[in-house]
Amino acid sequence: MKKRKFGLALSLVLAAGTILGACGKSEEKGGETAGGDNKEKAFSVAMVTDVGGVDDKSFNQSAWEGLKAFGEENGLEKGKGGFDYLQSQSDADYSTNLNTLARQDFDLVFGIGFLMEGAINEIAQQQKDSHFGIVDAVVDQPNVASIMFKEQEAAFLAGVAAANATKENKIGFIGGMEIPVIERFESGFLAGVQAVNPDIKVEVQYAGAFDKAELGQTIASKMYSSGVDVIFHAAGGTGNGLFKEARDLKKKDPARELWAIGVDSDQTAEGVVEIDGKEHNVILTSALKRVDNAVKDLSTKAKDGSFPGGETTTYGLAEDGVGLAPINPEVSTKAEIEGAVKEWQEKIKNGDLTVPSSKDELASFSVE
């Protein structure tokens, strides 16, 4: 009897876990289009998110916004025959989702994130008539267009901003996982700091996950208490912990100047703190990765019949694929930062400066 009760309790925990796990997702109601009544077949495009989901406030969301913008521009509707997305709940779903979309005759199917590299590579060989796009990875198939970003360039500018904002000459970097994309962020950021002032100390720490906000907060708390006053994160959802810690510390001690730098999209909204009825913001700026621009750009190309199959398109500063969000007006050195950022931005754009994209390149990097 005791055992049965225990089993019951266990299964209740399990059930509760599953139910709670399903909470917290909002969904637009599907505006359905009848697939059959299109006079001519309009161009249709769809994407598969990775496990982050379409509302991750970062990567996937940005891609979806790009598709929405593309859809609006071309008068498409959400659903079959227009533009749509499917979410993956585990990495076993990538293949099924990509296959489903290809089978529903979408003209172009995006896989968002390097995690889908293997799945796209395989399906592209099976569904030779479909076109695929992949973000953050290179798949060498004639019907796949690969999108890469020069994250290091955005991170470099973030580094320049951080180096100009710090008073303590101590800066922090929080990475998600040690993968090539994040390494580009880290290398660029370190190079940017170094370019402004080589004496600044940068603490680098990896959280090992993209979805552990509590871990991000612990790391941020340690860094801030050791005297670091600017922290940049390239850690997806883990970075939300950084923002929380920064907000909490600001609330506790409004006089203290501490900053956090966002990533992928402009994360200004995450940094709002209300102290004595006055609004403050702890987000210095954000290193932008314009997945939306890239996805839209590639969709437009495909629609116009110039789908770059088998090629890799790299979006950098010059292509408007990466950039830096506006600087927080609360920073005392705002004008200084903006001036420096602009200066370096020009140098990168016209090719005078190549930002290191790996730690090896960083080792031999110098501004001169």
Add this chain to the structure above:
Amino acid sequence: MSNRMKNIVVPLVAVLLGVLVGTIIMVATGYNAGSAFIALWNGAFGEIYYTGEVVRQVTPYILAGLAVAFAFRTGLFNIGVEGQLIVGWLAAVWVGVAFELPKFIHLPLAVLAAAAAGAMWAFIPGLLKAKFKVHEVIVTIMMNYVALHVTNYIIRTVLSEKSDRTEMIAESASLRSPFLEGLTDYSRLHWGILIALACVFIMWFLLEKTSKGYELRAVGFNQHASEYAGMSVSKNIILSMVISGAFAGLAGAMEALGTFGYAAIKGGFTGVGFDGIAVALLGGNGPIGIIFAALLFGSLKVGALNMPLEAGVPNELVDIIIALIVFFVAASYMIRIFIDRISKKGVK
């Protein structure tokens, strides 16, 4: 109503109740339940491709369900199926990439390595339980985390050079078959389903037809009585965990050698091991029941992916339905009383 009938009717009623409440939730939140279920069906059986995918998903579910059920039948709660699955996955991939052997040696070796790794991972909680009475639930849960992070570390440092995934396993270790792929229009269906079905038979045979199985079950029913009857309780506890872990390891081999062909760094659990608890529960811990339960969960999981596109229903709703089914199975006591009442009335 006989007990056997009840064992079949109760899960069925639980499933129906789950679907019913799910329908109510869908209608209440403004979705079209009818088209949602049609989309679910089409996503699981509408095309031969999806059916292949369902069977592919069912394969690890069967094995994970067997692992949970086997431990359960011998009085143990193996919550560590997830961790044992992950180490099995890694072991299979390791053998798959490290050796070059003819297929008839390589494939069995990879499969056995997975089973051995899972068994080893379950041996630790078994040993702790048998020797020191440490509760296996706690140990197995913690071992899940150890498994997750240790395998991530090994993938990053040993099996690849700071990359997020290993190379593909050698063709000679793969369970995939162009024949099955051709049959199901390029689904990822693989030969693993035969292994899973064989294991269903093994579990039944072992538990029901051998004296060792009788001992294992006896220890599960009553440790003191078994000890009095001259059985070694600690040996049987360890053995039970090891066999359960071997099943879990095999489930990992299905993912490693069939579905994926590589091991990648995981940010979190695969969920298959935990779903295995639900499968075992719904299947009444019996071999045949587990097959049907795995089939149900597999088709729900795969079919759900089609729901947002075809019916505009978020696939989280399917998770809710699955959770409701588990809930009603767990609450089967309620259903049993209800059935008893009704059948009594019939007698009057």
